[in-house]
Amino acid sequence: MAQVTQELINQLEALMEEVDESLKKTFQNVHQGYPHETFTRFLKAREGDVQKARKMLVDCLEWRVQNDIDNMLAKPIVPEELYRGIRDSQLVGLSGYSKEVSV
Structure with missing residues (x-):
């Protein structure tokens, strides 16, 4: 793995100043x-290249612009039933595994 120095970061930053405003x-x-x-x-x-x-x-930035990623959440998901089905299938806030318990 290459060592990323401040000089490399500055070079990349300078190159990124040349991209268009949407990016x-x-x-x-x-x-x-x-x-x-x-x-x-x-x-x-x-x-480090x-x-x-x-x-x-x-x-990466062009892909985000082409697919309108930054505005994705501003649009409603239609039909609403699809949105609710997706939302309800997700275990938001939970991670890892839980132990099965017999009751």
Whole structure:
């Protein structure tokens, strides 16, 4: 695993300044206030290669824009029965396994 230095993060950040505004807006939704940490994740995923990390990040952002991911929750799910069925099938807030108990 490559060591991600501040210089690599700065290089990736400079490259990302060149992308269009729609990708910059989407990037804000991705990093949620932690842009350097997000740059670090993509750099680690590409073993410190700034160009590959930039391509991976831009591809990710373009996919989000094309599929309207950032506005997904603003739209109602129709029909409502489908939404309720999906929601009720999820164990929200629970993780791991529970022990079966005979009563």
